[in-house]
Amino acid sequence: MQGLDPDKQGVPVAEHVALQASANATIDDTKMDGVTVFDPTACFVDAAGVCRMEWEGHAVYYDSGHLTVYGALRLRPLLEGAMRALAAPAESQK
16 A cells, blocks of 8 residues: 555445345355354445545555454454343343
């Protein structure tokens, strides 16, 4: 990304969804009882509907398929919500 404006680097969410269609279809076809699947896309989409390569001056991706530590930390709210939802039934049985 050297020499490029990081605010202009990314993929429109519609393009991202189209690129992920095959992978998402495979995930949908292999769902099992007791398995929770979540889509982290919203963690990386800005107000303009662009899946960003950087956020607040930090790279989100290490390469084309791996998150940086900063990128992984953007998943925290999603993962915390999922963990709370999974723990809720156990808590209600106490």
